[in-house]
Amino acid sequence: MALTHSLGYPRIGAKRELKFALEAYWKGASSREALQELGAQLRARHWRDQSGLDLVPVGEFSFYDQVLDMSVTLGNLPARVRGFHGDALDNYFRIARGRSAEDHAACCGVAAGEMTKWFDTNYHYIVPEFDAGTSFTLNATRLLTQFGEAKAQGVAAKPVIIGPVTYLALGKAKDGTDKLALLPRLLPAYAELLAVLANAGAEWVQIDEPLLVTELDAAWRDAFKTAYAALDTGGVKLLLATYFGRLLENLPLLAALPVQGVHLDAVNARDEVEALVAACPPERVISLGVVNGRNIWKTDLEAVLAWLEPVAERLGDRLWLAPSCSLLHVPVDLAFEQKLDGEIKPWLAFAVQKLEELLVLAKALNQGRGAVAAQLSANAAAIAARRSSKRVHNPAVKAAVAAITPALGRRQSPFAVRAAKQAAWLNLPLFPTTTIGSFPQTKEIRQTRSALKAGTLDEAAYKTAMRREIAHAVRAQEELGLDVLVHGEAERNDMVEYFGEQLDGYAFSQNGWVQSYGSRCVKPPILFGDISRPRPMTLEWIGYAASLTAKPMKAMLTGPVTILNWSFVRDDQPRSVSCTQLALAIRAEVQDLEKAGIRIIQIDEAALREGLPLRRAEWQGYLDWAVGAFRVTANGVADETQIHTHMCYSEFNDIIQAIAGMDADVITIETSRSDMELLDVFESFKYPNDIGPGVYDIHAPNIPAPAQILALMKKAAARIPAERLWVNPDCGLKTRQWSEVMPALANLVAAARTLRAEAAQ
Numbered sequence: 001m002a003l004t005h006s007l008g009y010p011r012i013g014a015k016r017e018l019k020f021a022l023e024a025y026w027k028g029a030s031s032r033e034a035l036q037e038l039g040a041q042l043r044a045r046h047w048r049d050q051s052g053l054d055l056v057p058v059g060e061f062s063f064y065d066q067v068l069d070m071s072v073t074l075g076n077l078p079a080r081v082r083g084f085h086g087d088a089l090d091n092y093f094r095i096a097r098g099r100s101a102e103d104h105a106a107c108c109g110v111a112a113g114e115m116t117k118w119f120d121t122n123y124h125y126i127v128p129e130f131d132a133g134t135s136f137t138l139n140a141t142r143l144l145t146q147f148g149e150a151k152a153q154g155v156a157a158k159p160v161i162i163g164p165v166t167y168l169a170l171g172k173a174k175d176g177t178d179k180l181a182l183l184p185r186l187l188p189a190y191a192e193l194l195a196v197l198a199n200a201g202a203e204w205v206q207i208d209e210p211l212l213v214t215e216l217d218a219a220w221r222d223a224f225k226t227a228y229a230a231l232d233t234g235g236v237k238l239l240l241a242t243y244f245g246r247l248l249e250n251l252p253l254l255a256a257l258p259v260q261g262v263h264l265d266a267v268n269a270r271d272e273v274e275a276l277v278a279a280c281p282p283e284r285v286i287s288l289g290v291v292n293g294r295n296i297w298k299t300d301l302e303a304v305l306a307w308l309e310p311v312a313e314r315l316g317d318r319l320w321l322a323p324s325c326s327l328l329h330v331p332v333d334l335a336f337e338q339k340l341d342g343e344i345k346p347w348l349a350f351a352v353q354k355l356e357e358l359l360v361l362a363k364a365l366n367q368g369r370g371a372v373a374a375q376l377s378a379n380a381a382a383i384a385a386r387r388s389s390k391r392v393h394n395p396a397v398k399a400a401v402a403a404i405t406p407a408l409g410r411r412q413s414p415f416a417v418r419a420a421k422q423a424a425w426l427n428l429p430l431f432p433t434t435t436i437g438s439f440p441q442t443k444e445i446r447q448t449r450s451a452l453k454a455g456t457l458d459e460a461a462y463k464t465a466m467r468r469e470i471a472h473a474v475r476a477q478e479e480l481g482l483d484v485l486v487h488g489e490a491e492r493n494d495m496v497e498y499f500g501e502q503l504d505g506y507a508f509s510q511n512g513w514v515q516s517y518g519s520r521c522v523k524p525p526i527l528f529g530d531i532s533r534p535r536p537m538t539l540e541w542i543g544y545a546a547s548l549t550a551k552p553m554k555a556m557l558t559g560p561v562t563i564l565n566w567s568f569v570r571d572d573q574p575r576s577v578s579c580t581q582l583a584l585a586i587r588a589e590v591q592d593l594e595k596a597g598i599r600i601i602q603i604d605e606a607a608l609r610e611g612l613p614l615r616r617a618e619w620q621g622y623l624d625w626a627v628g629a630f631r632v633t634a635n636g637v638a639d640e641t642q643i644h645t646h647m648c649y650s651e652f653n654d655i656i657q658a659i660a661g662m663d664a665d666v667i668t669i670e671t672s673r674s675d676m677e678l679l680d681v682f683e684s685f686k687y688p689n690d691i692g693p694g695v696y697d698i699h700a701p702n703i704p705a706p707a708q709i710l711a712l713m714k715k716a717a718a719r720i721p722a723e724r725l726w727v728n729p730d731c732g733l734k735t736r737q738w739s740e741v742m743p744a745l746a747n748l749v750a751a752a753r754t755l756r757a758e759a760a761q
């Protein structure tokens with residue numbers, strides 16, 4: 001008998017209940033008790049949603065982040081919050097976001113913990129902080145409470161924790177301490193935790209070690225051996241879970257660890273199932289993740305059964321079935337989608353539907369396919385409909401992709417030649433000033449958009465209102481004396497959704513929210529088919545903006561890699577192919593803009609870096625097609641047309657070659673917080689084209705003083721020749737207020753003028 005379980009459930013709530021409860025609590029609009037109560041209700045509901053499973057994950061529910069929860073469980077709180085008084089939950093929020101509900105009234109709060117991406121997902125965790133003095137003391141309260149709650153509700157509870165080696169790897173040693181040196185201090189806390197859970201009645205504990213799908217050096221491999229030898233105390237049974245990729249050279253390491261069960265992501269690592277089974281001791285439980293926990297497509301159940309049946313035969317009771325990873329990364333329930341395209345909806349599965357699939361698979365294995373004949377045939381029909389749908393396959397798009405030649409991705413002349421031609425018509429001063437695209441998305445703009453959606457405002461009135469916003473942004477930039485203007489992106493809800501909505505091949509959910517961090521959720525658009533652009537997407541707005549000024553107007557587009565990385569992407573062709581289709585669609589927009597006389601075009605690739613595969617060995621393959629797609633998008637223009645790109649992060653060291661390979665005339669990047677240090681790599685690599693290092697941290701409400709901007713630009717000029725430098729903010733200004741943006745940009749323009757005057761002396 002194959003048994004079913006799951007690795008984790010979305011915690012935000014089908015209607016984002018947790019988000020709203022958290023935000024109300026933080027604002028002081030609701031009580032701590034109300035928040036705790038809502039948490040308990042959500043847990044109970046989510047356990048009910050999972051009640052068909054043989055084992056249900058418990059303890060992965062979090063008010064902010066499961067890694068921060070683990071830090072609390074291990075008593076590893078940063079020193080700066082230790083002195084704070086008040087409720088533990090408030091201290092928790094202080095680390096998570098710099099302040100608790102109480103601090104609003106009282107004073108100031110503390111520096112929030114750093115946030116970074118959880119492996120290759122779009123979920124962000126709070127980075128554990130270590131130093132030479134770090135010690136660990138168990139605090140199992142949260143886990144025990146949730147475990148007790150679950151047991152009281154009759155849930156077959158399996159506590160979930162993050163494993164010690166992954167926990168250490170995810171953290172940061174602020175003082176350069178060797179993190180592995182902390183392992184001997186960490187393991188007793190883990191051993192105690194397992195003992196406490198055993199005492200509370202847990203039979204199995206799921207211990208997550210996704211680190212095992214990445215490249216490990218000898219010291220980290222040894223850490224796994226040391227850790228699991230120390231935790232092999234016989235109290236509870238350990239299910240060691242890996243996910244998000246293949247084990248490759250780590251497979252024998254995992255197989256040799258003294259645990260009672262292992263979980264393998266059999267969506268990404270199906271070709272390792274056999275080797276893993278062969279390498280594991282004969283009594284060990286093998287859990288296979290057979291339903292994709294990372295995307296929203298229905299599983300092809302017959303295809304899975306075809307390979308799984310012989311495995312089940314061989315493993316018998318040792319086989320467990322699960323989603324490939326925690327369902328944290330998918331929306332909760334497709335049943336709440338009333339407006340989703342009727343042809344496409346049956347192709348999809350959210351968390352609830354994924355668990356249903358799992359139960360069908362288990363029943364097919366345990367009782368024979370006949371026991372679920374109706375479900376299997378309904379599934380097969382949906383899979384077949386998707387496979388053959390005209391909405392998915394567009395022969396013209398496939399032909400255009402097949403016809404791509406290297407010439408399509410090459411500019412006519414090298415940068416030096418282009419730069420001279422561009423300078424001739426642009427006639428910009430030294431240290432030209434510009435912005436990254438968006439201006440404040442004011443309450444009025446958002447209300448106007450909601451009114452359009454709700455049908456209380458018609459299209460014409462909406463357009464008039466947006467034109468007014470654009471005119472206002474253009475006037476403001478002229479007043480400020482910026483050199484290259486933008487239209488301000490008033491009409492865009494989101495830099496990916498805006499384009500997705502206008503492309504064929506995309507669908508949209510109403511409630512398909514996925515947690516990004518804390519109370520923040522994203523609703524990725526669904527890329528289901530071949531991508532094409534029925535008509536120009538930005539021309540009207542940007543053309544209007546250009547008509548209002550004699551200054552150069554920079555058009556704003558989102559690049560193909562970013563659109564891809566921030567979407568749920570079809571799984572029936574390589575991502576590189578979908579990316580190339582997007583590239584052709586955006587290329588057509590670039591060329592239409594150029595034809596209309598817009599000669600500066602910015603193509604944002606904010607998400608290029610985050611698409612990097614988990615394993616370094618696979619980076620180059622990704623970068624090749626990602627950069628190739630950008631080049632197809634951008635490079636079909638005349639020498640005189642200036643291509644900008646923008647990236648808002650600060651790690652370029654390991655991908656600078658690829659960035660240079662994009663061959664954009666100008667790149668604007670986020671640098672203000674790193675004090676221009678990240679320009680070192682642009683300097684040592686001798687990055688050949690123009691650079692605009694951000695000098696205004698748009699994530700904070702602070703207004704940078706001219707002297708501050710000047711100091712940053714001088715640091716930049718010490719590294720990059722002045723003739724190749726631009727002056728601009730770190731990123732778009734959409735989250736700021738006009739009252740912040742105007743003085744900040746005035747200071748930016750003033751600083752540029754000072755630089756020019758100094759250079760002229």
Ligand code: GLN
Binds near residue numbers: 733
């Ligand atoms: N052009 C976009 C803006 O200004 C870029 C946003 C981003 O890089 N995330 O808002």
Ligand code: ZN
Binds near residue numbers: 436648732
């Ligand atoms: Zn940005």
